[in-house]
Amino acid sequence: MEEGNRVRVGVYVCHCGGNISDVVNVKRVVEEARKEGDVVVARDFMFMCSEAGQKLIEDDIRSGKVNAVIVASCSPRLHEATFRAAITRAGGNPYMYYHVDIREECSWVHENDKEEATNKAIRQVRAAIAYLRRAEPLNRIRVDCERSVLVIGGGIAGLRAALDLAESGLTVYLVERAPFLGGNAAKIGRVKVFPYEKTAIDVVRGLIEVLRKVGSVAIYTNAEVEGVSGYVGNFDVTIRVNPRYFRDRPNEQEIEELKRICSRKTRDEFSFGISERTALVLPPFNGAYPEIPAIDMALCDKCGLCTKACDKVDFSQEPQVVHLRVGAIVVATGFKPYKPEKGEYGYGLPGVITLQELVGLINKYGDVVINGKRPRSIAFIYCVGSRRRREEGKKANEYCSRYCCVAALDVATTIKELMRDVKIYHVVRDVRSYGINEILFEEASRQGQVFIKYDVDEGEPQVLYDNGKPIVKVKDVLTDHTELELPVDLVVLVTGMEPSDGTVRIAEKLKTSRGIDGFLQEVHPKLRPVETMLSGIFIAGTAQAPRGISETLASASAAAAKAMSLVLKGYTELEPFVAFVDQDKCRGSGLCVSECPYGAIEIRGEVGGKRAWVNEALCKGCGACVAVCPSGAMQLRGLRNTQVEDMIRAAGGAHA
Amino acid sequence: MVLKKSNPQILIFTTNIISDPGVCSAGLMHLSYPAQTTIIKVPCSSMIRPEWIALALESGFDGVFVAADGTDCPYLTDCTNRTAKRVREAQELLSNKGIEPERVKMAAICSVCGEAFTRLVNDFYSRLMELGPIKVRTHEE
Numbered sequence: 001m002e003e004g005n006r007v008r009v010g011v012y013v014c015h016c017g018g019n020i021s022d023v024v025n026v027k028r029v030v031e032e033a034r035k036e037g038d039v040v041v042a043r044d045f046m047f048m049c050s051e052a053g054q055k056l057i058e059d060d061i062r063s064g065k066v067n068a069v070i071v072a073s074c075s076p077r078l079h080e081a082t083f084r085a086a087i088t089r090a091g092g093n094p095y096m097y098y099h100v101d102i103r104e105e106c107s108w109v110h111e112n113d114k115e116e117a118t119n120k121a122i123r124q125v126r127a128a129i130a131y132l133r134r135a136e137p138l139n140r141i142r143v144d145c146e147r148s149v150l151v152i153g154g155g156i157a158g159l160r161a162a163l164d165l166a167e168s169g170l171t172v173y174l175v176e177r178a179p180f181l182g183g184n185a186a187k188i189g190r191v192k193v194f195p196y197e198k199t200a201i202d203v204v205r206g207l208i209e210v211l212r213k214v215g216s217v218a219i220y221t222n223a224e225v226e227g228v229s230g231y232v233g234n235f236d237v238t239i240r241v242n243p244r245y246f247r248d249r250p251n252e253q254e255i256e257e258l259k260r261i262c263s264r265k266t267r268d269e270f271s272f273g274i275s276e277r278t279a280l281v282l283p284p285f286n287g288a289y290p291e292i293p294a295i296d297m298a299l300c301d302k303c304g305l306c307t308k309a310c311d312k313v314d315f316s317q318e319p320q321v322v323h324l325r326v327g328a329i330v331v332a333t334g335f336k337p338y339k340p341e342k343g344e345y346g347y348g349l350p351g352v353i354t355l356q357e358l359v360g361l362i363n364k365y366g367d368v369v370i371n372g373k374r375p376r377s378i379a380f381i382y383c384v385g386s387r388r389r390r391e392e393g394k395k396a397n398e399y400c401s402r403y404c405c406v407a408a409l410d411v412a413t414t415i416k417e418l419m420r421d422v423k424i425y426h427v428v429r430d431v432r433s434y435g436i437n438e439i440l441f442e443e444a445s446r447q448g449q450v451f452i453k454y455d456v457d458e459g460e461p462q463v464l465y466d467n468g469k470p471i472v473k474v475k476d477v478l479t480d481h482t483e484l485e486l487p488v489d490l491v492v493l494v495t496g497m498e499p500s501d502g503t504v505r506i507a508e509k510l511k512t513s514r515g516i517d518g519f520l521q522e523v524h525p526k527l528r529p530v531e532t533m534l535s536g537i538f539i540a541g542t543a544q545a546p547r548g549i550s551e552t553l554a555s556a557s558a559a560a561a562k563a564m565s566l567v568l569k570g571y572t573e574l575e576p577f578v579a580f581v582d583q584d585k586c587r588g589s590g591l592c593v594s595e596c597p598y599g600a601i602e603i604r605g606e607v608g609g610k611r612a613w614v615n616e617a618l619c620k621g622c623g624a625c626v627a628v629c630p631s632g633a634m635q636l637r638g639l640r641n642t643q644v645e646d647m648i649r650a651a652g653g654a655h656a
Numbered sequence: 657m658v659l660k661k662s663n664p665q666i667l668i669f670t671t672n673i674i675s676d677p678g679v680c681s682a683g684l685m686h687l688s689y690p691a692q693t694t695i696i697k698v699p700c701s702s703m704i705r706p707e708w709i710a711l712a713l714e715s716g717f718d719g720v721f722v723a724a725d726g727t728d729c730p731y732l733t734d735c736t737n738r739t740a741k742r743v744r745e746a747q748e749l750l751s752n753k754g755i756e757p758e759r760v761k762m763a764a765i766c767s768v769c770g771e772a773f774t775r776l777v778n779d780f781y782s783r784l785m786e787l788g789p790i791k792v793r794t795h796e797e
Contacts, residue, residue: 076697101680101695103683109682109689111686120692120693516727533730597733622700624700624738627705648696649715651694652667652715653716
């Protein structure tokens with residue numbers, strides 16, 4: 001800093017009522033601070049965060065006395081922003097600031113040692129003074145934003161987000177990998193979804209209907225995001241739209257004929273594999289979008305019979321590559337149901353199916369029929385593929401999938417209404433029918449459905465066989481750990497959620513992180529619940545974590561609102577804590593380039609004059625590059641190497 | 657002020673988003689750990705240059721505790737490995753200077769890991785007590 005702009009530090013120490021001052025000798029901290037060079041003011045106050053406290057700082061800045069501020073008070077999570085704002089109001093630079101925590105990290109943990117607690121506060125303030133001596137005023141980085149948003153995934157979350165965004169007047173691009181919109185929620189079909197006013201498919205249908213009427217949405221189905229580059233406000237997206245191989249919508253007769261002649265068969269994913277389909281993929285439900293079928297080229301053997309039966313089939317269609325420029329991205333790539341391993345609770349044997357397969361059955365036949373007969377007894381086994389214990393070398397989903405208890409209860413009560421006499425057993429670890437879903441649990445109990453609770457420490461339920469019929473063997477905690485054997489006609493495995501393949505793939509493409517569970521990770525579950533570490537990329541629905549439909553819709557609207565608030569303004573401002581290169585020191589080693597997880601650094605210049613260069617909009621300010629730079633050229637704005645080193649020396653007591 | 661030599665002094669590196677809130681949570685629970693500690697925050701534990709750790713031990717500190725982001729790191733999926741590498745390099749630096757490498761301790765501290773942090777830092781403090789003051793100091797006060 002120039003001489004006229006010398007750093008003039010003001011130190012403000014908070015009593016926090018007595019939360020701090022009952023332990024830390026605040027007066028001594030102030031006295032010690034006054035002895036430090038460059039400190040022009042040191043004050044203590046009962047509540048620094050109060051209006052009067054903030055005014056002390058503002059007045060000292062306005063009068064020109066102070067141009068760098070230290071507040072020693074509570075956690076920076078509580079009031080760092082408060083004091084930066086006070087400095088800004090008074091015309092100072094909010095980054096000429098250091099926040100010292102002497103409550104959570106001092107008075108509250110050293111209550112028994114007041115003397116040493118005071119010394120610690122003094123050390124921390126001294127380090128802060130050392131930091132500010134070398135601080136420089138910083139400005140937030142302004143980045144212009146495209147007023148358009150890409151929504152990846154056309155399930156219920158993507159539909160909700162796209163609609164919210166479109167209604168705000170933004171241009172929306174909705175990309176769905178499958179040939180039709182609707183995702184997993186549409187597959188639930190006619191099975192009621194608690195609370196009951198609407199089935200999931202009604203909600204999906206309603207969203208699609210409105211979305212088609214909003215002018216500013218471009219929908220790409222059978223399409224995949226190929227690549228994303230750029231940064232917040234300015235993403236360049238490439239999508240590949242695969243051909244449907246249909247020129248137009250065939251009529252009923254043509255469809256029947258096409259279905260008849262196509263010899264290629266596979267399990268139909270829309271019915272969770274309960275029924276078969278041909279290579280001709282038809283709109284799976286009334287109100288599906290688009291209304292034109294698609295040919296599954298992974299299955300088709302190009303026999304050509306269909307081209308003779310229907311002139312709307314067109315094999316000359318080519319994939320299209322579309323380039324988009326968007327300001328923000330909402331990722332809503334959803335989940336896939338956990339698929340039990342062969343033999344897991346008898347899976348694969350007759351009479352053992354998953355909850356999804358049961359839903360597929362009900363939707364297909366409007367009834368539950370196993371081997372030509374209605375089952376008289378059904379056992380639901382809960383927590384299949386969820387809440388598992390980690391074993392050496394084995395993948396295990398340790399999380400609760402959150403929706404399955406309620407889904408199983410939903411399906412069971414539906415069946416109970418279809419077939420009054422059916423005996424239903426729920427073999428549970430717990431029933432997590434939280435919130436309003438508790439009413440559903442009560443309804444199930446009232447219907448006489450039986451709940452059997454096992455303790456995982458006493459062993460999991462087992463599925464045995466006798467005369468080709470399954471028997472569930474379980475120790476019931478609720479009846480004094482009695483070992484029960486339940487011969488049933490049908491065993492339903494209540495399976496949880498796993499991240500969809502699309503979620504895994506898109507995380508790699510966007511370089512956004514996934515949690516231990518494999519789902520997309522938010523910055524912070526409470527403070528920034530729908531944002532990713534990549535500015536401008538938001539997450540919605542079950543791509544983020546297992547959850548039910550209501551929660552999915554809420555998170556989708558939240559992500560849409562976040563994206564909206566970012567791009568509607570037309571620009572955004574980023575924190576200035578980014579890496580920079582001391583050009584005099586840089587020797588172009590390139591070690592920083594490979595260390596950067598965001599691709600924010602490149603080497604520019606000719607041999608001999610090679611220098612690192614940082615893209616400030618891409619840099620997240622982690623500092624990983626700082627640590628590996630052999631010459632110390634790579635540094636972080638707001639925390640330069642000399643600042644860290646001076647803080648260490650000042651706190652250690654060995655002054656440089 | 658020259659630090660009192662009778663008790664070990666620990667420099668704790670914390671991270672803004674993960675481990676500093678974790679250390680903070682020890683305060684919210686009113687747990688207890690030695691006051692002979694000083695905290696310096698960095699964005700991510702992988703930013704810590706090995707020579708900063710060496711500098712701390714030459715500047716009056718008897719030990720350095722790196723409260724790493726671990727698997728919760730919002731920036732890097734392999735943060736643990738990277739931070740561990742920095743710590744290993746620091747330990748090599750120390751060994752070359754004749755300082756015990758165990759004066760550097762690294763542990764992942766999550767944003768609510770107050771109890772774990774307190775336990776670890778208490779243990780570390782006891783260990784430093786046993787080790788006694790650093791015998792070799794390049795910058796003797």
